[in-house]
Amino acid sequence: MESRELDRLTKELALRKRLQDALFVFSKSLSARLTLQTALESLVLEVGSMFGVRRTSVWLHEREARVLVLIASSDPREQASEARIPTSESSTVARGLRVDAPEVTGEGDARCLVMSLRGWRRALGTVVIEGQTTKVDPELFVELAADLGRQLGATLERVLVLEDHLRDAAAQAQLRGRLAQSEKMASLGQFVAGMAHEMNNPLQGVLESLELMIRDTAPESKTRTELQRILAEAERAVLIVSNLLLFTRRHPATREVIALHDLVDQTMSLRESAPGRAQIAVVHNRGTGVPSVVGDRARLQRAFMNIIINAEQAIRDSGRPGEITVTSRAEPGTAVIDVADTGTGIAPDVLPRIFEPSFATREVGQGTDLGLTIAYGIVTEHGGTITVASSPRGAAFTIVLPAADDKVTSSGSLS
Structure with a gap:
């Protein structure tokens, strides 16, 4: 026992x-x-x-x-x-x-x-x-x-x-980061605006003079060919100045109710004939119930286009055919656009500073690298957020915009 x-x-x-x-x-x-x-x-x-x-x-x-x-x-x-x-x-x-x-x-x-x-x-x-x-x-x-x-x-x-x-600490750190980014953008914007205005006036004079010289030059002459090349570079400089002015928000903004699906489709159609697009497939997944947004149609289109151009460049840099997937979807009180590419991805040391204009991710001669900065400024101006995630298989940008008020959407009035 x-x-x-x-x-x-x-x-x-x-x-x-x-x-x-x-x-x-x-x-x-x-x-x-x-x-x-x-x-x-x-x-x-x-x-x-x-x-x-x-x-x-x-x-x-x-x-x-x-x-x-x-x-x-x-x-x-x-x-x-x-x-x-x-x-x-x-x-x-x-x-x-x-x-x-x-x-x-x-x-x-x-x-x-x-x-x-x-x-x-x-x-x-x-x-x-x-x-x-x-x-x-x-x-x-x-x-x-x-x-x-x-x-x-x-x-x-x-x-x-x-x-x-x-989780609370991470949210506070993210908020502090966004505040610091906004302050940095504001001070930088003041400097850039002055510089852009100073450049704009002489550039317009150069364009007018070049157009007159080309008109007075024989069509088949070597001089005319060189003048046309110079004109193309001058026009590119004018576009850079335009981007700078847009970045500093010195142009008056318009406000209208915008159907997000239509805006995305229009933006994508504008890029169909862009150089190098033959090796890039673009897919638009149209979610159901995506709300309209209120804002400046031209600026929002510029923001989406800059994200898509960045995706195209990432795929070209990879040296292989790729795909850009644009997904528009609804979340409570917001409209969301995801832009994912199968390009090279973004290096971990670059990722936290990807929207800073002074932090170039392009090689010399490939552009001013203001595209993502401008997109960030436009989306923020519209009360939204833009974030990015990356892996070796590509990058994914997410744009979140406030949904238009139901009364505004039904009446079409912004009064």
Whole structure:
């Protein structure tokens, strides 16, 4: 009798130690910067093996969406389902969010234990253990499961609180970065505006003189050919000045209701005959319910065109055929345009400064590199944002603009 009791206590202590070891490995995995999902997947596999059950799963509570989301399961088929269960349901998983202690239902292989994962004054999720345990006494099984729920809930609370703090810190850093960028653009704009106006007047005089000289020169003469070449370069200089003035917003803006789909289509059609486009496929994915926006049609078209021109250049730089995918879609209160290319991507050291006019990403002779800066200024001027992500397979720009007010859209009036 004493021998059997000693064996039982030895097995119980071994199970308790194994559970504590599993939880320790879980915590250590998070400290080693593994994702929460990866660490939980390892934990549920160990718990399932420890208890000898059919399946163990962990569901996390998304409070705003009011759903429980499957984050880890010892069953790969269930893990692949990416299941979501409303908390209002009467299912076992949802009920587990509201129980105070482990609850056991069913018999045999249909036996199921469910328990709540609780943090400080909030429910974090649910643990579900399914199947008849083959390696532990039923009473001890419930006791150990309760220990698992308490300790896992405490660990998850620390992780989620840390993630909230990091998310807030990242948002504040992003806001400070955007503020610094705006201040930099404003001071730079004052300098550029003065320089552009000083350049514009003599350039107009040069253009007029060149046109007169060409008109008075014999059509087949070498002099006429050289004058035409000089005129083309002078016109390019005028275009640069025009971009500078647009960048500094010194031209009066107009305001109208603009259908985003139409604006994107018009912009893309303007680039169809551009040099080098033969090796570049362009796709426009037109989302449903994309709202109209309010703004200056010409400026917004310039912003979109500059993003597309940048994508074309990235594909040409790659030395292979490529594709530009433009996607227009709706998000709450906004209209969004994504422009993705299969070009060379953007180097990590360049990415944070991609919209700065003084930070060139083109080789000498390939342009002024003001295109992205101008696009940034125009989008910001319209109350929107423009962001970029990059990988070795290409870059993706996302433009977000405020949706036009419903009253404005229906009446067509901007008064």
